[in-house]
Amino acid sequence: MSGIADNLQGIELGTFSGADYDQTVEGLFGRNSWQRVQEALTEDQRETLRLFFFEGYTFAEIAEKLGQSFCNVRHHYYRGLEKLRRHLAENVLNRR
Amino acid sequence: MTPHEEFLELCAAATAGELTAEEQAKLDAHLSSCRECRKAMAEYEVATRQMVAAAASEVNAREPERDANWSVEDAEKAFFRRLETKDSLPNDSAKDPDESNKIGQRFTYRPSQFRWREVWMSLAAVVILALALAVTAYRTGVKRGTDIAFTTTEPGKDVNPSLDQQVKDAGHEHAELVAKVGEQDRLIADLRKQLSEQEKMIASLKAEKPSGRPISAPPANPGPNDANSQRDQQLATAQAKLSDLQKAIDDLTSQRDAVSSQAATLEAKVGELTQLLRNRDLEVDQKDDEVAKLQELLQYDRDVRELMGSRDLYMADVHDVSKSGTAKTYGRVFYTKGKRLIFYAFDLDAQPGLQNASSFQAWGRKGPDKLQARSLGIFYEDNASKKRWVLKANDPKALEDIDAVFVTVEPSGGSQHPSGKPLLFAYLGVSPNHP
Numbered sequence: 001m002s003g004i005a006d007n008l009q010g011i012e013l014g015t016f017s018g019a020d021y022d023q024t025v026e027g028l029f030g031r032n033s034w035q036r037v038q039e040a041l042t043e044d045q046r047e048t049l050r051l052f053f054f055e056g057y058t059f060a061e062i063a064e065k066l067g068q069s070f071c072n073v074r075h076h077y078y079r080g081l082e083k084l085r086r087h088l089a090e091n092v093l094n095r096r
Numbered sequence: 097m098t099p100h101e102e103f104l105e106l107c108a109a110a111t112a113g114e115l116t117a118e119e120q121a122k123l124d125a126h127l128s129s130c131r132e133c134r135k136a137m138a139e140y141e142v143a144t145r146q147m148v149a150a151a152a153s154e155v156n157a158r159e160p161e162r163d164a165n166w167s168v169e170d171a172e173k174a175f176f177r178r179l180e181t182k183d184s185l186p187n188d189s190a191k192d193p194d195e196s197n198k199i200g201q202r203f204t205y206r207p208s209q210f211r212w213r214e215v216w217m218s219l220a221a222v223v224i225l226a227l228a229l230a231v232t233a234y235r236t237g238v239k240r241g242t243d244i245a246f247t248t249t250e251p252g253k254d255v256n257p258s259l260d261q262q263v264k265d266a267g268h269e270h271a272e273l274v275a276k277v278g279e280q281d282r283l284i285a286d287l288r289k290q291l292s293e294q295e296k297m298i299a300s301l302k303a304e305k306p307s308g309r310p311i312s313a314p315p316a317n318p319g320p321n322d323a324n325s326q327r328d329q330q331l332a333t334a335q336a337k338l339s340d341l342q343k344a345i346d347d348l349t350s351q352r353d354a355v356s357s358q359a360a361t362l363e364a365k366v367g368e369l370t371q372l373l374r375n376r377d378l379e380v381d382q383k384d385d386e387v388a389k390l391q392e393l394l395q396y397d398r399d400v401r402e403l404m405g406s407r408d409l410y411m412a413d414v415h416d417v418s419k420s421g422t423a424k425t426y427g428r429v430f431y432t433k434g435k436r437l438i439f440y441a442f443d444l445d446a447q448p449g450l451q452n453a454s455s456f457q458a459w460g461r462k463g464p465d466k467l468q469a470r471s472l473g474i475f476y477e478d479n480a481s482k483k484r485w486v487l488k489a490n491d492p493k494a495l496e497d498i499d500a501v502f503v504t505v506e507p508s509g510g511s512q513h514p515s516g517k518p519l520l521f522a523y524l525g526v527s528p529n530h531p
Contacts, residue, residue: 052112053151059114078108084143085136 037087045080048073100133107137111144259376263369266362273359280352287345294338301331399438399488406432414441414522427503429522434496437489441475441503441520444485457506458487459514460498467513470494472501474510499525 038046047066051057057065063073106123109115115123127134304327403409414427427441437460444456459469472494478486489495500523504516 049147053147059109059112074109074114075105077112077114078105081108081111081140081143081147082104084147085139088143088146089139 037084040083040087041080042076044068044072044076045083048076049080049084052077100130103127103130103133104136107133108140110137111140259369259373263366263373266366266369270359270362270366273355273362277352277355277359280348280355284345284348284352287341287348291338291341291345294334294341298331298334298338301327301334403430403432403436403438406435408433410524410527412522412524414439414520427520427522429501429524431501431524433524434492435490437472437487437495437501439472439475439487439489439501439503439522440478441485441487443483444475444503444519445483447505447519454505455508455510456485456503456519457510457514458489458501458503460489460494461500461502462497463499466502466518469502469514470498471510471512474506475503499523 041049044066048062051062051065052059059070059073059077062068063070066073068076103123103126106115106119106126110120110123127137410429410431410433412429412431414429426443427439429440430436430438439458441456456475458472458475459466460472461469472489473487475485475487478484500521502514502518502522503520504514504518506514506516
């Protein structure tokens with residue numbers, strides 16, 4: 001079983017068209033994918049990932065903002081990313 | 097939490113650049129030996145890139161809205177608010193000095209040592225491969241060059257093998273043929289012996305056979321004539337064997353004759369080649385002699401040129417100084433001061449009372465005392481028909497400061513000091529007269 005890293009090798013944003021569109025971020029996550037992925041995450045995970053990726057905060061800043069410890073934030077990040085990884089793996093593999 | 101889960105969390109945090117140096121080292125050590133975690137790490141990186149891309153597309157989608165609401169004042173306020181928040185952060189980050197540095201280092205790519213090692217290993221492999229290819233290409237080139245050299249030189253060898261090699265080859269072939277003839281001679285002798293025995297046996301069988309019945313005729317009735325019949329059979333077999341033996345001897349003899357003839361031809365060839373070799377050696381010797389003579393002549397030529405071309409040459413004719421002296425010239429001296437002296441003398445052996453074993457020795461004199469004279473060497477006959485003798489002295493030490501040269505008759509082999517009466521004398525203490 002090949003991993004998503006293998007399946008996604010060579011994919012660069014904005015360089016796909018036509019049949020390759022399925023391999024882009026939107027193709028992989030689906031349109032409005034972030035909304036769909038959010039449903040699978042807990043509140044803490046969702047907030048951590050949002051603040052980290054969308055707002056540009058560091059873990060320490062997120063910890064401060066959410067009133068949690070640095071370790072907790074890192075754990076939420078890990079669990080959230082793990083769900084994304086699994087989601088991507090299923091998504092990519094189901095399409096192949 | 098399983099041990100792998102601990103490392104998976106570290107992998108995830110590594111993609112955010114949120115690991116301490118200690119944790120990074122720990123993760124690197126684990127990744128170097130865990131394939132599963134390496135795979136997970138790669139997949140986290142992919143997931144992270146997708147998230148960043150998703151965020152970027154969402155930010156772009158929100159951009160017009162933001163443009164409408166955005167103002168410098170709001171941005172400044174937000175900035176200072178964040179600065180204040182940062183300053184008032186609890187001392188969590190102070191516990192780890194690296195933590196403070198990490199703020200604002202989001203998305204900073206921190207390649208682990210393991211990954212760099214992979215890159216370097218790949219580069220090293222490429223370099224080694226290139227070197228190996230270069231060495232192989234070089235060696236192939238050298239080998240091809242050597243092969244070409246061999247193929248260009250070998251035909252010459254085959255076409256014109258040396259005379260020595262030809263003689264050796266012919267001699268070897270001749271020896272083989274002679275050995276073959278000897279072997280065949282032995283075989284023939286053996287067969288002749290068998291033939292002789294067979295003949296004897298046939299004779300004895302014939303002697304036993306009763307007369308009046310042909311050998312090949314079968315007996316009339318077996319019974320009492322069994323012995324005769326058996327004897328006839330033996331006789332027929334012996335005669336057939338005799339015939340076979342005779343045939344074998346004839347074949348072998350003809351083969352032997354052919355081989356002998358071949359050997360004789362080869363022997364003649366060896367003789368011819370040996371003669372050629374001798375002639376060639378003679379030619380080589382003659383050429384060597386000629387070369388030696390030419391070299392000798394060249395040496396003379398050089399001597400003459402050196403002497404005649406000398407700036408301070410002194411030439412003098414030498415006369416008989418005995419009481420019965422004549423005006424006849426007995427010698428000639430060519431002298432370059434302190435460098436070279438050539439003394440030609442004539443009719444030295446015509447001196448009265450001279451013994452066959454005597455030598456004519458030249459001396460260089462300094463001052464009137466002839467016992468202090470230095471030996472310059474012994475004359476040798478340069479040209480017997482012209483009765484010319486010569487002495488050459490090139491030793492600067494012996495020629496140093498001499499003012500005269502004279503010749504005495506000395507015992508064979510010469511003397512340490514002049515012991516005989518001076519025959520010829522030439523004074524050298526004058527200025528050079530040539531050129």
